[in-house]
Amino acid sequence: MRELKKLELEYEGIRSSISKYTSDGSVINFLDGLKEQLKKNDAEAISYYIEEICKWYDLNITEIHNNEFVINPSEHDRNKKILEEIRDSLKNSENVSEDKFMYSKILLSHSSSDTKYGDALRKLFIALGLKNEQLIYTSHPLNKILIGDNIFDYLKKNIQKDIFVIYLWSNEYLKSAACLNEMGATWIVESDYINIYTPDFDFNNTQYHNCAVDTKKMGIILKDDERCKIGMVELKNKLLERLGLTINEQEWVYHLDEFMKDIK
CATH class of the missing domain: 3.40.50.10140 (Toll/interleukin-1 receptor homology (TIR) domain)
Incomplete structure (x- = not known):
């Protein structure tokens, strides 16, 4: 799927931005799990990890913008938007018939x-x-x-x-x-x-x-x-x-x- 190819291309940039901002074990584990499932091409598991990372961004995006040590908060805005678009696209594809x-x-x-x-x-x-x-x-x-x-x-x-x-x-x-x-x-x-x-x-x-x-x-x-x-x-x-x-x-x-x- 094109969404998964896009995610493969964007993954390292997303991971780098998040890991530089936080050492929160839960989101790092979600990122590790996402990378592993991308290798396996498991769309259902990929959807799960993307959803959890999106939830993390929902909880933290305001703090990211208010943090004086975050040099480029727009980078996180871009990550959040990409992940949400891919999440929504994968959800829609689940509703598309098998044929x-x-x-x-x-x-x-x-x-x-x-x-x-x-x-x-x-x-x-x-x-x-x-x-x-x-x-x-x-x-x-x-x-x-x-x-x-x-x-x-x-x-x-x-x-x-x-x-x-x-x-x-x-x-x-x-x-x-x-x-x-x-x-x-x-x-x-x-x-x-x-x-x-x-x-x-x-x-x-x-x-x-x-x-x-x-x-x-x-x-x-x-x-x-x-x-x-x-x-x-x-x-x-x-x-x-x-x-x-x-x-x-x-x-x-x-x-x-x-x-x-x-x-x-």
Whole structure:
């Protein structure tokens, strides 16, 4: 969520201002707890700690302004305003239905043998305005796991409920233990997903029907036909809404046409 990203960027400044003003153990503990929950991306716990820090500011802001040793009280005013805005935004998001849940990243789960289709999807997502750091696609140098990182630790850290998963189903995908483990990890955290299929995928494969995800869920078959085009338009609309992106429709038509050529 954008609110949590903003909080991550502002956190150290907020903590520095408060810790310079007071050694009050309760608010320092709230700040420590907030930092820990930001790492875990636990929105409910984050909301709790923000609420407590806002309460502390409500009780202390007047004293902060009257304290002759506080050089820049407006800094605290800014902190208070930021925290209240994020608190209110998180509260509002709790009332938004699940199907309006915002995504932080996309995971393109695929077999390395299907990079032709993976590359075409990546190219289309980047055209939508997706940043490289918002896409996990291990077959591309700009989206792959960095050298020295453990792949399982990386996926464990990044696979959260707010990640959107694209399962690029192929006959090779079903033969890959790594792909099936990746799928299992996203299923456990209940990530939202879409099924996309290579043109030669065998829908009668019993292993496919025994997978954790819902194989009856409507998906997209990557064929050069109108059904594929319509499916990609629907996916585009969903991603623009859930990732907060925008694209000029004329540009989109061009990039979609290029995508259809790429998957031929």
